Amino acid sequence: xxxxxxxxxxxxxxxxxxDEYLVEVxxxxxxxxxxxxxxxxxxxxxxxxxxxxxxxxCSYYAVRANNKHITTVEGISGEDRSLGEFLVxxxxxxxxxxxxxxxxxxxAMKKELENPTKESIVEYLTxxxxxxxxxxxxxxxxMRYMGVSE
Amino acid sequence: xxxxxxYIQPKSVDEAYESLISKKxxxxxxxxxxxxxxxxxxxxAIDLSQAGLxxxxxxxxxxxxxxxxxxxxxxxxxxxxxxxxYMIGDSVKHIIGVQLRNIATIGATVYSKYGFSDPITALLAxxxxxxxxxxxxxxxxxxxxxxxxxxxVLEKIIIKKSNKRGSFQTLxxxxxxxxxLSVAVVDDEKGIRISIGARPGRAxxxxxxxxxxxxxxxxxxxxxxxxxxxxxELHYGSNNRGSGAYRKELSxxxxxxxxxxxxx
Ligand SMILES: Cc1cc2nc3c(=O)[nH]c(=O)nc-3n(C[C@H](O)[C@H](O)[C@H](O)COP(=O)(O)OP(=O)(O)OC[C@H]3O[C@@H](n4cnc5c(N)ncnc54)[C@H](O)[C@@H]3O)c2cc1C
Numbered sequence: 001x002x003x004x005x006x007x008x009x010x011x012x013x014x015x016x017x018x019d020e021y022l023v024e025v026x027x028x029x030x031x032x033x034x035x036x037x038x039x040x041x042x043x044x045x046x047x048x049x050x051x052x053x054x055x056x057x058c059s060y061y062a063v064r065a066n067n068k069h070i071t072t073v074e075g076i077s078g079e080d081r082s083l084g085e086f087l088v089x090x091x092x093x094x095x096x097x098x099x100x101x102x103x104x105x106x107x108a109m110k111k112e113l114e115n116p117t118k119e120s121i122v123e124y125l126t127x128x129x130x131x132x133x134x135x136x137x138x139x140x141x142x143m144r145y146m147g148v149s150e
Numbered sequence: 151x152x153x154x155x156x157y158i159q160p161k162s163v164d165e166a167y168e169s170l171i172s173k174k175x176x177x178x179x180x181x182x183x184x185x186x187x188x189x190x191x192x193x194x195a196i197d198l199s200q201a202g203l204x205x206x207x208x209x210x211x212x213x214x215x216x217x218x219x220x221x222x223x224x225x226x227x228x229x230x231x232x233x234x235x236y237m238i239g240d241s242v243k244h245i246i247g248v249q250l251r252n253i254a255t256i257g258a259t260v261y262s263k264y265g266f267s268d269p270i271t272a273l274l275a276x277x278x279x280x281x282x283x284x285x286x287x288x289x290x291x292x293x294x295x296x297x298x299x300x301x302x303v304l305e306k307i308i309i310k311k312s313n314k315r316g317s318f319q320t321l322x323x324x325x326x327x328x329x330x331l332s333v334a335v336v337d338d339e340k341g342i343r344i345s346i347g348a349r350p351g352r353a354x355x356x357x358x359x360x361x362x363x364x365x366x367x368x369x370x371x372x373x374x375x376x377x378x379x380x381x382x383e384l385h386y387g388s389n390n391r392g393s394g395a396y397r398k399e400l401s402x403x404x405x406x407x408x409x410x411x412x413x414x
Binding site for chain 1: 152153154157159179181182183186187192195197199222243246247248249250252253325326
């Protein structure tokens with residue numbers, strides 16, 4: 001079946017099967033920043049934004065995204081791009097495999113949390129696993145990006 | 151891996167139910183997160199996302215929560231927070247992450263009667279009802295006691311408004327693992343309700359502990375005793391997250407903690 005997605009602001013048609021997950025479709029059409037990892041809905045690596053909300057693209061049926069706006073890391077622009085600099089400044093980007101999912105989740109979090117605190121940031125990001133960094137440096141960078149002090 | 155034969159997006163619950171009973175291999179799709187962990191071919195996939203079941207409504211004396219409401223909407227709803235405080239949010243915040251909770255649905259959760267379910271534990275303490283398309287309205291407690299699964303569409307969950315104060319307590323090996331045990335306590339005009347889930351069996355009410363505490367009034371000593379009664383009256387089993395003996399001990403602590411929290 002054919003669905004229409006607005007990916008990173010551009011409307012396109014996608015030929016899908018109804019039992020396909022969004023991650024499969026996006027990767028098939030070249031959005032390779034969307035990564036696959038645990039494939040059980042547990043790690044957050046495949047996160048994309050659907051109408052600005054973070055979802056696991058490994059568990060979200062592509063058909064449900066019909067006519068919706070999808071953001072992948074390729075589509076990040078403006079102020080949101082500075083998050084990468086905060087992460088690099090803290091030297092926390094290691095293998096980088098989880099970064100696209102993390103970055104998109106943080107961007108959604110910034111829009112969603114009204115008065116962010118360290119606790120609410122940690123709670124929001126529990127669904128993003130990283131096997132390299134140990135989270136401490138990442139948290140420092142994200143708190144700076146969110147304007148939250150220790 | 152899950153594959154579909156036919157696929158439909160019914161526009162109403164009537165249509166969804168008719169399709170469900172039309173074919174033995176038909177299956178409803180809620181968020182689809184739990185289904186995807188299995189391996190099967192679904193002859194007819196009935197996607198409920200367009201059936202008008204995504205809402206949280208103020209219905210006067212009650213609040214209605216449509217089956218397709220995501221766990222995240224359930225968690226962040228101001229209406230639910232206003233009436234039932236933080237216990238609803240607390241009962242879902244450990245489920246993986248925001249990204250999964252934006253997909254997984256409350257209707258599928260309740261319908262599936264998972265023993266490990268945190269929100270079922272909270273809803274049972276809140277004395278919620280459910281509404282099935284064919285089976286009509288019934289108490290969640292009665293639904294949970296039924297063996298097996300009805301072939302029906304769960305339409306909504308209904309919570310009566312009242313002056314409820316609640317607490318949700320859980321212990322897990324790590325933040326987003328399944329619970330070793332979960333306890334919910336609600337105090338309102340009708341008295342205190344104590345629900346214990348992830349025993350690892352389905353959530354159940356600790357009736358004797360409730361009778362005890364409702365006849366005594368709440369203080370630290372009575373809360374400890376109520377925890378001991380709850381530990382004795384329910385069955386606690388073992389799985390790879392904890393032994394039955396450990397769960398039984400833990401129930402004393404979590405029941406006491408939840409009771410003291412609502413007494414504040
Ligand atoms: C990786 C992972 C970890 C989890 N960890 C936890 C946890 O720690 N604590 C916890 O409480 N929960 C946990 N859950 C469960 C989660 O909270 C949901 O309960 C679960 O995913 C079901 O919701 P769904 O919308 O994904 O259901 P689906 O996969 O869509 O459906 C599940 C079942 O319900 C049926 N169904 C769907 N909607 C309806 C309806 N309206 N009426 C009748 N039948 C229906 C389907 O046919 C299917 O049989 C976890 C889930 C996953 C995937």
